[in-house]
Amino acid sequence: MLYLIGLGLADEKDITMRGVEALKRCGKVYLEAYTSILTVGKERFEEAYGVKIEIADREMVESGFDEVLATGCEEHVALLVVGDPFGATTHADLVLRARKLGIRVEIVHNASIMNAVGCCGLSLYRYGETISIPYFTETWRPDSFYDRLVSNRRCGLHTLCLLDIKVKEPTLDSLARGKPVYMPPRFMTVNTALEQLLEIEASRQEGACTAESLCIGVARIGCADQRIVAGSARELLAVDFGAPLHSLVIVGDAHPLELELLEGFSASASGAPSTEPAQSQ
Amino acid sequence: MLYLIGLGLADEKDITMRGVEALKRCGKVYLEAYTSILTVGKERFEEAYGVKIEIADREMVESGFDEVLATGCEEHVALLVVGDPFGATTHADLVLRARKLGIRVEIVHNASIMNAVGCCGLSLYRYGETISIPYFTETWRPDSFYDRLVSNRRCGLHTLCLLDIKVKEPTLDSLARGKPVYMPPRFMTVNTALEQLLEIEASRQEGACTAESLCIGVARIGCADQRIVAGSARELLAVDFGAPLHSLVIVGDAHPLELELLEGFSASASGAPSTEPAQSQ
Numbered sequence: 001m002l003y004l005i006g007l008g009l010a011d012e013k014d015i016t017m018r019g020v021e022a023l024k025r026c027g028k029v030y031l032e033a034y035t036s037i038l039t040v041g042k043e044r045f046e047e048a049y050g051v052k053i054e055i056a057d058r059e060m061v062e063s064g065f066d067e068v069l070a071t072g073c074e075e076h077v078a079l080l081v082v083g084d085p086f087g088a089t090t091h092a093d094l095v096l097r098a099r100k101l102g103i104r105v106e107i108v109h110n111a112s113i114m115n116a117v118g119c120c121g122l123s124l125y126r127y128g129e130t131i132s133i134p135y136f137t138e139t140w141r142p143d144s145f146y147d148r149l150v151s152n153r154r155c156g157l158h159t160l161c162l163l164d165i166k167v168k169e170p171t172l173d174s175l176a177r178g179k180p181v182y183m184p185p186r187f188m189t190v191n192t193a194l195e196q197l198l199e200i201e202a203s204r205q206e207g208a209c210t211a212e213s214l215c216i217g218v219a220r221i222g223c224a225d226q227r228i229v230a231g232s233a234r235e236l237l238a239v240d241f242g243a244p245l246h247s248l249v250i251v252g253d254a255h256p257l258e259l260e261l262l263e264g265f266s267a268s269a270s271g272a273p274s275t276e277p278a279q280s281q
Numbered sequence: 282m283l284y285l286i287g288l289g290l291a292d293e294k295d296i297t298m299r300g301v302e303a304l305k306r307c308g309k310v311y312l313e314a315y316t317s318i319l320t321v322g323k324e325r326f327e328e329a330y331g332v333k334i335e336i337a338d339r340e341m342v343e344s345g346f347d348e349v350l351a352t353g354c355e356e357h358v359a360l361l362v363v364g365d366p367f368g369a370t371t372h373a374d375l376v377l378r379a380r381k382l383g384i385r386v387e388i389v390h391n392a393s394i395m396n397a398v399g400c401c402g403l404s405l406y407r408y409g410e411t412i413s414i415p416y417f418t419e420t421w422r423p424d425s426f427y428d429r430l431v432s433n434r435r436c437g438l439h440t441l442c443l444l445d446i447k448v449k450e451p452t453l454d455s456l457a458r459g460k461p462v463y464m465p466p467r468f469m470t471v472n473t474a475l476e477q478l479l480e481i482e483a484s485r486q487e488g489a490c491t492a493e494s495l496c497i498g499v500a501r502i503g504c505a506d507q508r509i510v511a512g513s514a515r516e517l518l519a520v521d522f523g524a525p526l527h528s529l530v531i532v533g534d535a536h537p538l539e540l541e542l543l544e545g546f547s548a549s550a551s552g553a554p555s556t557e558p559a560q561s562q
Contacts, residue, residue, distance in 0.1 A: 009390060013299040016289060016391070020298070084392055086399025092542055099545055107400055109290060109392035109503050110297070111365055114405050116390045118367025124395050125411040129438055132406070155432050157410055222390050261373055264380055 002069070002098050003078040004085035006110025009222030012044040019108040023049055027075035028068070030056040034167045035090060036082035037187075037245065039223055045080070053080070057168050061090055066097070073103045083112030113221060113247055117160055120216045120228050120249060121261025127160055128152030128252070133193050135164045135186070143200045149208045149250060156253035161197075163188035163246055187244030190217035194233050194248065209233060209250055216249040216265065217241055231267025239267060283350070283379050284359040285366035287391025290503030293325040300389040304330055308356035309349070311337040315448045316371060317363035318468075318526065320504055326361070334361070338449050342371055347378070354384045364393030394502060394528055398441055401497045401509050401530060402542025408441055409433030409533070414474045416445045416467070424481045430489045430531060437534035442478075444469035444527055468525030471498035475514050475529065490514060490531055497530040497546065498522055512548025520548060 003022045008014025015023070023029060029051050031042050042053040056065070056079065068077055085091050085107050098105050118124045129152060131145040145161075152159045166186040174181035197209045209215070211234040219227040219241035229239050230251075254262070284303045289295025296304070304310060312323050314336050323334040337346070337360065349358055366372050366388050379386050399405045410433060412426040426442075433440045447467040455462035478490045490496070492515040500508040500522035510520050511532075535543070 006392065008297060010299075013302065014297050014390075016295050016297050017301070018291075018294040021294065084396050084399060086405065087396070089404060089538065092399075092402060092404075093538065096538075096542055096545075107503075109295075109397045109400075111287065111390035111392055112396045114399075115365050115368070115393045115396040118365060118373075118395075119388055119390075121373060123370060123373075124367065125413070127411075128409050129436070130406040130408075151436050155410070155436070222388075257370065257374065257377075261377055264377075 001076045002073045002103055002105045003076065003108065004091060004095070004105060005078055005080050005108040006084040006112070007038060007080050007082050008110040009038075009083060009113070009116055010220070010224070011038055011040040012048045014110065014222065016108060016110060019110070020049055022106065022108055023051055023078055023080075025076050026051070026078040029053045029078045029080065030060070030068075031080045032056050032061055032082070032091075034058045034061075034165070035088040036165065037167075038082055039220065039243075061094065065094060069098055069101050069103060072101070073098075084110050084114070087112040087114060111222065113162065113245075114160070116221050117218065117247065117249065119221060120218055120230070120265065122158050122216070122249065122251065122254065122258050126158055126252065126255075128155055128157030130160045130162060132162045133164060133188065133196060133248075135166065135188060135192075136196055136199075141199075143204065146197075146200045146204055146206075146208060149197075150206050153208045153250070153252060158252045158254075159250040161193060161248040161250065163190070163193050163248065165245070188246065190219070190239070190241050190246045190248050191237055193246070194237050198233060214251040214254070216251065216262070217246065218249065219243070219246045221247070228265045229267045230262045230265040235267040282357045283354045283384055283386045284357065284389065285372060285376070285386060286359055286361050286389040287365040287393070288319060288361055288363050289391040290319075290364060290394070290397055291501070291505070292319055292321040293329045295391065295503065297389060297391060300391070301330055303387065303389055304332055304359055304361075306357050307332070307359040310334045310359045310361065311341070311349075312361045313337050313342055313363070313372075315339045315342075315446070316369040317446065318448075319363055320501065320524075342375065346375060350379055350382050350384060353382070354379075365391050365395070368393040368395060392503065394443065394526075395441070397502050398499065398528065398530065400502060401499055401511070401546065403439050403497070403530065403532065403535065403539050407437075407439055407533065407536075409436055409438030411441045411443060413443045414445060414469065414477060414529075416447065416469060416473075417477055417480075422480075424485065427478075427481045427485055427487075427489060430478075431487050434489045434531070434533060439533045439535075440531040442474060442529040442531065444471070444474050444529065446526070469527065471500070471520070471522050471527045471529050472518055474527070475518055479514060495532040495535070497532065497543070498527065499530065500524070500527045502528070509546045510548045511543045511546040516548040
């Protein structure tokens with residue numbers, strides 16, 4: 001059996017009882033560590049649940065896992081995934097490869113940013129397509145996600161923007177030399193995401209995200225020090241959201257109850273406090 | 282402190298370790314039992330975690346909870362919610378009322394159908410607005426959700442349809458007499474949802490859900506006997522999905538990887554098996 005176990009959002013306490021039971025059944029346990037991160041290292045899981053955990057990077061999950069699957073997973077194998085196992089396409093692909101080999105796969109669901117973002121006060125029902133914002137480079141400044149944002153805005157829908165994560169990325173130089181040297185991990189901030197969006201807005205001019213657009217920056221959702229701030233893009237550019245992970249919501253046509261809930265996270269001095277202690281809201 | 286604790290989707294094992302810790306801190310524990318249901322009763326939680334639980338019906342959560350909040354929640358209070366606490370608007374409203382009274386609220390997130398539906402193989406990023414399908418009556422046959430389905434389809438997006446639940450609904454007769462008598466609980470099936478959608482389609486004729494549209498019926502997601510079947514609306518009408526809860530997905534423009542994953546759940550004899558045992562896929 002291959003178990004894909006969702007870990008939720010913050011630390012070793014966000015795994016479910018079902019997840020812990022599955023974990024303890026497994027001879028081999030991997031932690032997927034490139035599509036998202038927790039606030040704690042694998043050691044905390046090893047201590048809390050008495051298991052030994054190997055880190056699985058992109059290469060391992062996308063190709064190295066074929067060796068694991070080739071064993072038939074008769075000794076139960078677990079892949080721990082931050083959030084829910086189906087938050088990233090790469091895990092759907094793994095399920096497909098396992099299925100082709102006749103290996104049974106059991107899923108242990110958990111919260112992910114896709115549903116936990118509900119805590120910022122906007123109804124989950126009223127989100128349109130989710131977009132991913134990649135880091136711009138000198139020569140690569142894609143804007144296809146802007147089309148999806150325009151489409152959501154036209155339908156009055158909110159847009160969740162997932163922000164780029166660069167973990168274990170080799171430098172171009174080192175690749176050219178054939179001996180990968182890895183850059184330090186980078187996690188896109190709400191501020192960088194907004195700068196890039198405003199740059200695209202300036203050239204496209206379709207009004208999907210202007211300096212005055214109502215947005216919500218969220219950081220470390222589900223953690224004791226989570227931060228949620230609602231305000232115009234211009235206001236949020238000045239906010240320091242702290243440590244990763246960050247996400248951004250572009251607000252569509254908000255209902256009165258939604259606006260009332262957002263007031264509690266207002267960036268402007270006249271509003272209620274924009275952040276509150278210890279996972280509270 | 283008021284704790285809103287998500288329970289996930291199936292039974293007492295889907296609560297997180299953080300949720301269990303919070304639960305044990307509380308002097309009063311309520312289980313919200315009208316926006317969704319688990320496959321087990323409150324007794325299983327009481328036995329597993331050594332707490333006493335009161336059932337909170339709609340009336341209790343929407344107005345009766347004001348008495349609980351009036352105590353200031355100095356003795357910690359927990360409201361257990363199936364799925365994630367922000368799956369239903371009613372809980373966002375409760376957070377707002379608590380906040381106005383200066384009561385701290387802590388959220389314990391969990392999986393909900395909004396993200397767990399990722400298990401059927403379609404990318405969560407490519408869903409549009411979620412729709413709720415209410416039971417038709419003789420005199421009330423609303424179709425406003427059809428507009429949102431049309432809009433999603435035009436953008437090529439998938440649509441998650443949440444199906445009506447009637448729990449503790451008084452009969453009209455008994456209301457007239459001023460002494461409520463409750464009807465047995467009802468949970469809309471995939472079949473009823475499709476019948477209603479096809480009836481609207483027949484009058485509106487915008488092609489958002491025809492007998493040939495590719496749909497996915499899902500039942501008891503996250504449970505050992507979950508069922509996922511993909512096929513045309515016509516094919517799914519003939520499928521018995523078994524016990525509640527059911528949901529329905531109307532497929533938008535699917536990518537090749539999505540279609541490959543759906544094959545594993547095909548309703549047609551030529552496809553792969555449409556269901557698999559014990560929470561596996």
